[in-house]
Amino acid sequence: MSRFTGQPHRREQVAEAACAASELLEVLWGRGQEAAPSGPVSPSQLRALLVIEQQEGANLRTLGEVLGSRASSVSRLCDRMEAMGLVTRSQSRTSRREIELRLTRRGRTVLDEYRAFRTREVALVLERMEPSEVLMLAEGLRAFRAAASRSLGGDGRAGANGAADAARDDVADSA
Numbered sequence: 667m668s669r670f671t672g673q674p675h676r677r678e679q680v681a682e683a684a685c686a687a688s689e690l691l692e693v694l695w696g697r698g699q700e701a702a703p704s705g706p707v708s709p710s711q712l713r714a715l716l717v718i719e720q721q722e723g724a725n726l727r728t729l730g731e732v733l734g735s736r737a738s739s740v741s742r743l744c745d746r747m748e749a750m751g752l753v754t755r756s757q758s759r760t761s762r763r764e765i766e767l768r769l770t771r772r773g774r775t776v777l778d779e780y781r782a783f784r785t786r787e788v789a790l791v792l793e794r795m796e797p798s799e800v801l802m803l804a805e806g807l808r809a810f811r812a813a814a815s816r817s818l819g820g821d822g823r824a825g826a827n828g829a830a831d832a833a834r835d836d837v838a839d840s841a
Contacts, residue, residue, distance in 0.1 A: 684810075694787040695780075704776045711747055712780060714740075715773055718753060723766045725758065752776060 707715070710733075717732045718724060724732075730740040744767065747753045752773035758764035769777075792800055 691788070694791070695784050697787070704772065704779055705750075707750075707752075707776055707780070710743060711750075711752070714743055714747065715752060715769065715777055718767050718769055719774075719777060722768055723758075725764045725766060727764075729767060747773075 713733060714729060717729055721728060721732070726737060726740050726744065729735075729744070730737050733740065735743070744753060744755065748755060750772075751770055754768050754770055755765045756768065758766050792803075795803070
């Protein structure tokens with residue numbers, strides 16, 4: 667039995683370990699963001715792109731709610747992303763008072779580049795692990811994702827886009 671299972675205080679240790687791993691992932695991923703072929707994108711812009719991808723056609727209010735940001739901050743963020751050619755704003759088909767947000771081709775390319783880079787970085791770390799450890803990690807991540815999905819009321823993916831997600835799932839399944 668794992669030292670992290672069972673008791674409530676053990677779950678806190680697991681939460682701390684997950685946060686530490688998350689921080690290391692941020693460091694790994696941050697190393698190459700400046701070198702991306704499409705140019706650098708800030709972490710807040712990347713989060714916004716992921717939300718817009720998942721909720722194509724969302725308005726500024728929805729984006730702000732998901733990001734936990736004020737409307738004025740979200741509006742400025744979208745101004746910058748639109749100027750960079752990452753998103754477009756258009757009038758809503760259902761309400762003249764609302765603006766819909768959509769990714770541009772460049773916005774999708776940026777997400778694809780970041781995902782490819784992140785996948786390479788994680789794969790390099792996984793190569794240093796024993797096959798049994800990789801398998802345990804894959805099972806744990808699958809369970810974590812399912813629980814997060816239930817708590818978020820959705821599929822738990824920021825980038826729910828069919829084939830690309832299926833390919834990522836296949837990689838996790840083969841690990």
